[in-house]
Amino acid sequence: MATFQRFFLISFPLFLVLLLSAPSLEAQNTALPRTFQGISLGMSRDALKATLSENKLFRNKVAQDDLLTLIPPSPRDENTLEVDGVPRGFIRRAFFELHDEQVFTMSFVMDTALVDHYSVFMSLVNKYGEPSFLDPKRTVWQSDETWVAIERPLTVKYIDLGVFNVLIAGANAQQSANAQRREDFLNEF
Secondary structure, X not given: OHHHHHHHHHHHHHHXXXXXXXXXXXXXXXXXXXXXXXXXXXXXXXXXXXXXXXOOOXXXXXXXXXXXXXXXXXXXXXXXXXXXXXXXXXXXXXXXXXXXXXXXXXXXXXXXXXXXXXXXXXXXXXXXXXXXXXXXXXXXEEOOOEEEEEEOOOEEEEEEHHHHHHHHHHHHHHHHHHHHHHHHHHHOO
């Protein structure tokens, strides 16, 4: 019995410290962000370009018309815009994917010399509670509308789940149709 009492007297204060330092229930009820530095999921291409041209975290502070040449579409996809961060800034590069001329994903690659993974993680935990998913490559917070993740190398991503789920369903339907056409072709022999 004395051993249990000693264990309790030592462990209970530690338990209280851990309990009191845990994120509050208020933080867990805060809606996930859909905006970063004035850039929002659902924003039009033109509004995105205007916001990027005025934002101090990104290069190329020029008139909106000139921004077209400074942020060309990615060679991979005309619906992806890439922009560099300012020298010695927290963001090295940002990527924006558009569907129907609206932003549905935003990815911000951080400069790890200026900001670290743990600080970003703790900031999100303190604001939005414990993550929905955690593994060595990715930490994810998810609501019905939004997916926010920290990935390695240090990148913060925002995804509009409504648009993303529609695109996935379309891709799955196309894959099913392709499989059926292949099956029909093979049945001809």
